[in-house]
Amino acid sequence: MATKIRVTAIQRLCVNDGPGVRTVVFLKGCYLQCPWCCNPEAIHYDKDEYFDKGKCKYPEKNLICKNCELHEGQSSQDLCPFGAFEKTYKDYTDDEIYALLMRDENLYKDGGGVTFSGGEPLLQAKALLPLLIRLNNNGIHITFETTLYAPTEHYLLVKDYVDYWLVDLKFQFGFIVNHDYTIGTQFFENNLRDLQSLGKCVVYRMVVMEEMLNHSQSIIKCLREHNIDVIELLNYHGLAQSKYKELGIVFTNFNALNASRKALFVETLKMAGVKSVMLQL
Ligand code: SF4
Ligand code: SF4
Helix, strand or coil, X not given: CCCCEEEEEEEEEECXXXXXXXXXXXECCCCCCCCCCCCHHHCCCCCCEEECHHHCCCCCCCCCCCCEHHHCCCECHHXXXXXXXXXXXXXXXXXXXXXXXXXXXXXXXXXXXXXXXXXXXXXXXXXXXXXXXXXXXCCCCEEEEECCCCCHHHHHHHHHHCCEEEEECCCCHHHHCCCCCHHHHHHHHHHHHHHHHCCCEEEEEEEECHHHHHHHHHHHXXXXXXXXXXXXXXXXXXXXXXXXXXXCCCCCCCCCCXXXXXXXXXXXXXXXXXXXXXXXX
C-alpha cells in the first residue's frame, strides 16, 4: 500500500510561494524547531492537536471525561464527545491530493503551479514521489519551499521533478537559538552544493528580526561561504501566537525590524555585495 502523505493544509490561490498563482501543500514534520515558526502545527510529524477551550464542557474532572488527557487520562481528540480537540493534519493518498490539486489546473497553465511547503517537505520525499512524477508528467510546475535540512537521499529522490526551489536559510539560527541542529547542517551543506550545481532556479529567503542584527557580519560570512549574493528577506511577525496557544506550545516573541533597522540591514548586506529585497507577505 502506498505511504500516505501527511498534510496540515492545502491552500489555493497563493501568490508568494513561487511563480504565478499556486496551490500550496503544507507537509507535516520538520527537523528544526525555529521559535519564530509561523506553522508550529507542522513541526511534529506524529503529534499536536488544536484545543478549543470554548468547546470543552467539563474542565473539571467528572464521569464522562475522566479519561480525557486534560484530566491526565489517555484519550484525546477522537474521544472528546464535544469535538474540543482537532487534529492538526490529515493523511492523504497521492490520488486524493492529485484530485484536489487538479481543481486549479487552469491556473497552472497560466504560469502558476504547485508548491510543497511545510514543515519540511523533503522529509516526506518517499511518500511524495509518485505524486511528483504524476504532476511532472502532466507539465505542472513544481516548487519546493525547503530548508534543505533533510537526509540527502530524500533530496536526491525528488530533485529531478522540482522546477523551482525556495530555500529558507537558517544562518541566523545558530546565533540566536540554543538548539543542536548539527546533523541537519551537514545535510544542508550536501544538498545545497548539489542544488547549486543543477542550474535550476533557486531563490534564497531568510526571516529577519532585531535579535539577529548584532550578528550581521557573521550572517554575511555564511552567505559568502555559500555563494549567495541575492536574498529575499521576510520580517519577523508574531501572528502565529494564537496557534501556539491552542497547541499548548510555548510562544517566544521576537522583535520585528522597524523601518530604519530594516534599511540598515539591507544597506549592510549591500555594502558586503549581497543584494536583498524585503518582502511584504
Ligand atoms: S473530553 Fe472534551 S469536554 Fe471532556 S474534558 Fe476533555 S476536552 Fe473537555
Ligand atoms: S524550518 Fe520552517 S517549518 Fe521548520 S520549524 Fe523552522 S520555520 Fe517552522
